Amino acid sequence: MQFSEIVGQHAVKQHLIQSVLENRVSHAQLFLSPEGSGGLPLALAYAQFISCQNRLPDDSCGECSSCRKYKKLIHPDLHFSYPFFAKHKDDTSLSFIEEWREAFLSNPYLSLDEWRSQVEAENKQANINIAECHQIIKKLSMKQFEAEYKVLIMWLPEYLDKAGNTLLKLIEEPPHKTLFLLVAQNQDQILNTILSRTQLVKVQRLSDKDITEYLVEKKGFSEEQAARIAYLSEGNLQTALTLSAEEGNNNFGVFSDWLRMCFSNKGMQVIDFAENAARFGRENQKNLLKYGIKLLRESMMVLSGAEHLVHLPGNEKEFVVNFSATLTMAKAESIINELEKAHYHIERNANPKILFLDVSLQFIKILKFNTLPLVGGTQHIYN
Template identity: 30%
Template sequence: MPELKALSFDEIKGQDRALGILLKAQGKARLPHAYLFLGPEGVGKETTALSFFWRLLCEGKTACGKCVPCAKFLRGNHPDVEIISPASKSLKIEQIRALEAKLYFRPLEAERRLILFPDAEAMTREAANALLKSLEEPPPYNLFVLVAKSTEGLLPTIVSRCQIVRFRPLPQKILEQVLVERFGLSEEEAKGLSCLAEGSLGRALRLAERGFLEELSRFVKAISTGKPSQIVAVAETLPKLKEDLPLFWEMVLVWLRQGLLSHLELDEFPEMLPEKPPRDFVVPAMERVQQAFSAIQMNLNQEIFLLELLTFLAELWRKALHAEVSPVGARAA
């Protein structure tokens, strides 16, 4: 297990309700045998699970960072912590079998063995059924924490054996604060990323790492100017995002949605985002961009698809802009 970058509960922002549930359970010293942490990706579920483990292992139950159990945990070599991550793309029955071989033995050093499934939705059906047996008749001295985005990918019987703790998207202001204070981003960049990340710190960091704000700006400039050279350049660049391409399209949809909310006077358009799209552009553009997700799944030639998409969006932008400035367009608005 690699060295862990765990946080104290005081450092976890925007999840006060979830932390309160865990602190109350720890205070009573009567923990359930299994938790299910549910919520969007990147909002702190796995971080909170590790931080909870840290508190439980600490001699003073405070995550002091100074005692021997804390040191072992933070180094990633505490013998009573098990992190069961997917092997390749799925979590297999062999991994559950290997875990089961340990469950009926007492923990080596701690009061209980702490077992984390950071991607419970990746379990195969065979693995899930095997785990279910341990959850139905839980061996003593073990605490399971399953992490998932929703219950849809889990067996209902597994869900029913766990105490559910829900995690919410982070408020935009808190996300901005974390990006600036913990990760050293500029306030301007943090505002832009927090708007696009929809409450997910993990998503904001991925956007920052891949320079997605700049990619979005180039995308918008290409379709707003309609210049063929810029359209071709963007069509050649975007496929290089590879596995992050779906995230880029999600970001485009967020930009379009912010434009729609602004035109409906339900929200202000964030000034740190690229140019606001014309009103008549937004809805048909959303419908066309949705096709990008299907194109990725169908393994179409991305460059050809993007050339067609960008050309269509550029023409749609031109027509929508013309409608806004023409007398007919003005009366329609």
């Protein structure tokens, strides 16, 4: 991974490059990076730059033996640690290294949900366990094989829990030329004992401009399409990639028709819709619900008098403006709440036919009969 392959983050790249050129490489660094902003690829590009045998002024060469191994994630002095879904108490990250390489190489901006899908984790909890900590200590106690530095990149140290205290001495007094790069999303969930031993590198969310340029140049979208996706992605490139994959889908048509039939209380059409939606497949169902949430949030922008800030293509914006005339803020919030609950249950393998029928009935209550759910809501069972 080279710095040139990473979207945006020019200030952080320059800071990291200068730290190497000026020989100011801190042995333990925490990349605090919102999801989808590039903390993980930045950490890898930094490690590759440090290990490059023919380093350029502003990037690794990408061609030397070290860079070629880094590109495939097989350099003997590069180690990874990440949350995994243990099937046995002795499992470590090495038990999932092939899946990890495949997931990262296909998408360096991957989210935990995408990683979960990659390893078919079902309902297992993500964790970095004590066995993994002992494995890290063992790996880093060895001498370097080829490079000047041994590098450990730990993704999401938030999942260390108290097992992380096992690593404190190693982080504070590491073996010579050992580099810890921790990539986190939530500083509040990291052990304070680890935070105090690391140098903070703040990675900002990506700008809409950076994401727009990436989608135009790398994915072939028009400027208008890319700008709309960038706006909806809120600085998260992973979200932008998911939304860009939906461009070929008709989520707008499906969702707008769903709202219209609920507003008109067309019972048989609603039942047919629930049966059809049950056949979409889980990922398409989740994407439809997420799209609906974003569309309703745009409606709330219109209701709050900020129509000029709505970044949608003509037909979608026209629908949002017209539909908003039938809404209140309370109704919009209630619909969003129903969509978020539905998304939660779809992720947990709810019966989709029952779920979409139930959500439709909630929509009818809200849109047709102006009946809002009770505060706190009622319990829905979709099994």
